[in-house]
Amino acid sequence: MATKTNVPNTKESQAKTHSTAPTPLSGAEIIWATLVGEGVDTVFGYPGGTILPAYDALRKFPIKHVLVRHEQGAAHMADGYARASGKVGVAIATSGPGSTNLVTGIATAMLDSIPIVCITANVSSKLLGTDAFQEIDITGITLPVTKHNFLVNKVEDLAHALRHAFQIARSGRPGPVLVDITKDAEQTSAIFDFEAAKPRPYRPHPMLHVGDSELNQAAELIRNSKRAVILAGHGVMESGAMEQLRSLAERAQIPVGLTLLGLGGFPASHPLNLGMMGMHGEAWLNQAIQEADLLIACGMRFDDRVTGKLSSYATKAKKIHIEVDPSEVNKNVKVDVALVGDLREVLELLLPRISGRDGSAWLKTIEASKGAVAVRDIKNLPDSGHLYAAHVMHDLWRMTGGDAIVVTDVGQHQMWEAQYFHHEKPRTLITSGGLGTMGYALPAAIGAKFACPQKEVWVVAGDGGFQMTAAELATIVQEKIKINIAVINNGYLGMVRQWQEFFYESNYEATPLVSPDFVKLADAHGIPGRAVRTRGEVEDAVKAARSAKGAYLVNFLVEKEDSVYPMIPAGSALHEMIRRPDRDPLEERAEDE
Numbered sequence: 001m002a003t004k005t006n007v008p009n010t011k012e013s014q015a016k017t018h019s020t021a022p023t024p025l026s027g028a029e030i031i032w033a034t035l036v037g038e039g040v041d042t043v044f045g046y047p048g049g050t051i052l053p054a055y056d057a058l059r060k061f062p063i064k065h066v067l068v069r070h071e072q073g074a075a076h077m078a079d080g081y082a083r084a085s086g087k088v089g090v091a092i093a094t095s096g097p098g099s100t101n102l103v104t105g106i107a108t109a110m111l112d113s114i115p116i117v118c119i120t121a122n123v124s125s126k127l128l129g130t131d132a133f134q135e136i137d138i139t140g141i142t143l144p145v146t147k148h149n150f151l152v153n154k155v156e157d158l159a160h161a162l163r164h165a166f167q168i169a170r171s172g173r174p175g176p177v178l179v180d181i182t183k184d185a186e187q188t189s190a191i192f193d194f195e196a197a198k199p200r201p202y203r204p205h206p207m208l209h210v211g212d213s214e215l216n217q218a219a220e221l222i223r224n225s226k227r228a229v230i231l232a233g234h235g236v237m238e239s240g241a242m243e244q245l246r247s248l249a250e251r252a253q254i255p256v257g258l259t260l261l262g263l264g265g266f267p268a269s270h271p272l273n274l275g276m277m278g279m280h281g282e283a284w285l286n287q288a289i290q291e292a293d294l295l296i297a298c299g300m301r302f303d304d305r306v307t308g309k310l311s312s313y314a315t316k317a318k319k320i321h322i323e324v325d326p327s328e329v330n331k332n333v334k335v336d337v338a339l340v341g342d343l344r345e346v347l348e349l350l351l352p353r354i355s356g357r358d359g360s361a362w363l364k365t366i367e368a369s370k371g372a373v374a375v376r377d378i379k380n381l382p383d384s385g386h387l388y389a390a391h392v393m394h395d396l397w398r399m400t401g402g403d404a405i406v407v408t409d410v411g412q413h414q415m416w417e418a419q420y421f422h423h424e425k426p427r428t429l430i431t432s433g434g435l436g437t438m439g440y441a442l443p444a445a446i447g448a449k450f451a452c453p454q455k456e457v458w459v460v461a462g463d464g465g466f467q468m469t470a471a472e473l474a475t476i477v478q479e480k481i482k483i484n485i486a487v488i489n490n491g492y493l494g495m496v497r498q499w500q501e502f503f504y505e506s507n508y509e510a511t512p513l514v515s516p517d518f519v520k521l522a523d524a525h526g527i528p529g530r531a532v533r534t535r536g537e538v539e540d541a542v543k544a545a546r547s548a549k550g551a552y553l554v555n556f557l558v559e560k561e562d563s564v565y566p567m568i569p570a571g572s573a574l575h576e577m578i579r580r581p582d583r584d585p586l587e588e589r590a591e592d593e
């Protein structure tokens, strides 16, 4: 159908969008034209009455729309797309329940600083405030869980608001932005001028200035330290500072501990890598943090899962914090030197001031502390024929060579993944850290696959969380995408059961879980799969999944009452870890049906 838009119809001509002359377009067309101009090629959404004008105009634009099964899925897909690609993900929903269904996904992105733009429609501007059909104040609802949001009720403001939304989402500390558009703004027309709609250049916060004196102080602390540890977080990925981090660690011979969201920011196989810190982190690393005389925090926010009890956290250490968001500095942990700016830029300024430094004595001390821990590692227990999630993760890592994107859900399996799948590269672990959103994995993996179609993508989900968004199996089938799914089925809401075992006298209230036969559920969608009950079957199942042409599901029936060790009870000090007991692991196994 012929259109009079100034927007090109093919992906090849996408680059020309910016230079085309101003043209009259409807608000609905302006939405897509602006997205094309911003470089968007894929969006995740679900239609409805108020967003229909936009869906009607979509066919004129070179944008792939993925129809989700629930708007929560759209937000998680946009989020997974953003985490895998580093670009801004986009989710679309209609007014009322469509937009409220996005909220969990928006909050998930907010807590982990993920750049997404959510576009919602609302009732016509003259109906706002009348409780019209499917009217909801979504800008009010999402105010605390967005970096910023807009209500656009004039078509003339639309392109600018959308462009501004992209700028806000991706600049500084990234985060989600919502643009709510009234139906009349979609239906009326205005002159679309992509260039003129450009927001003012991003102006960094006035505190984002790193002076020579702070850099020299930091360099001096590093030079004088004997027991330094680098704490590397999600900001490493967000600023693309992997090389600079490595240079700092190698030049100063300082070992690196990673947060959950930092995994992959420093190669797991690097001799200076100490693994994950915090509640379920490596015992030797938590111990080293408590003994350290200097912590260099790089793009991490001292979350309570990382620090344990604050009053006893790393009391012997001076602290340097490199952080882009001034409000994070001195929020949880008081620091001695704050370098407030983009991590990569700050490290580039710092590196010339760091000269060779001998860290060998401290590295030896840490190495020596690993021995006792390894004995209790589940991998070293005799093969009893039982299947442990740790084995599954270890085998998956071994068989993929670590070269896959793993998208986890939330719970015990998430922690076992972090412990036993060793991430070498950035953006290969995609997981909800801050909000801990069950149901995240399957939709986020779909987003990741659209971002990186050539990459092998694995979902690792618990039997509980998988059921929360399993409807998105149909999206996988409709889109004909290849995703491998590992359900770690322990017959429990395992992480909560573990807390009940440790802290509530094993009162397993509301945690035993009856599930459908996941293999049959997959089959009902046309997705093949199999169940695995012993370690001996793991390899074959992983092979079958990897060689299947389309999606594949493996239902791993693992030990029911295994627990994640080590564990720091909430509110305890970092060194007060509960360790795996020296006894044979439990006998029970999850039932298939």
Ligand SMILES: Cc1cc2nc3c(=O)[nH]c(=O)nc-3n(C[C@H](O)[C@H](O)[C@H](O)COP(=O)(O)OP(=O)(O)OC[C@H]3O[C@@H](n4cnc5c(N)ncnc54)[C@H](O)[C@@H]3O)c2cc1C
Binding pocket: 111, 112, 113, 172, 173, 174, 232, 233, 234, 235, 236, 238, 239, 258, 259, 260, 261, 262, 276, 277, 278, 279, 280, 281, 298, 299, 300, 301, 302, 303, 305, 306, 322, 323, 324, 325, 328, 341, 342, 343, 344, 410, 411, 414, 415, 432, 433, 434, 435, 436, 437, 495
């Ligand atoms: C069941 C469960 C258990 C968990 N257990 C653990 C655990 O044992 N260990 C653990 O580590 N986590 C654990 N977590 C995750 C934890 O809750 C936090 O999400 C995580 O520790 C946060 O990591 P982060 O600070 O690196 O990332 P974020 O929370 O994303 O913070 C990143 C920081 O980097 C900054 N930043 C962003 N961009 C830049 C830039 N360009 N330059 C400089 N700075 C930048 C941001 O402003 C922010 O302050 C667990 C989560 C769950 C659900």
Ligand SMILES: Cc1ncc(C[n+]2csc(CCOP(=O)(O)OP(=O)(O)O)c2C)c(N)n1
Binding pocket: 409, 410, 411, 412, 413, 414, 435, 436, 437, 438, 439, 461, 462, 463, 464, 465, 466, 488, 490, 492, 493, 494, 495, 496
């Ligand atoms: C949406 C949501 N509801 C509740 C929780 C609390 N919660 C955290 S872990 C967990 C259990 C997860 O069970 P499952 O998905 O089976 O994973 P497992 O821990 O057994 O590996 C629950 C209920 C949550 N994180 N998210």
Ligand SMILES: [Mg+2]
Binding pocket: 462, 463, 464, 488, 489, 490, 491, 492, 493, 494
């Ligand atoms: Mg479970």
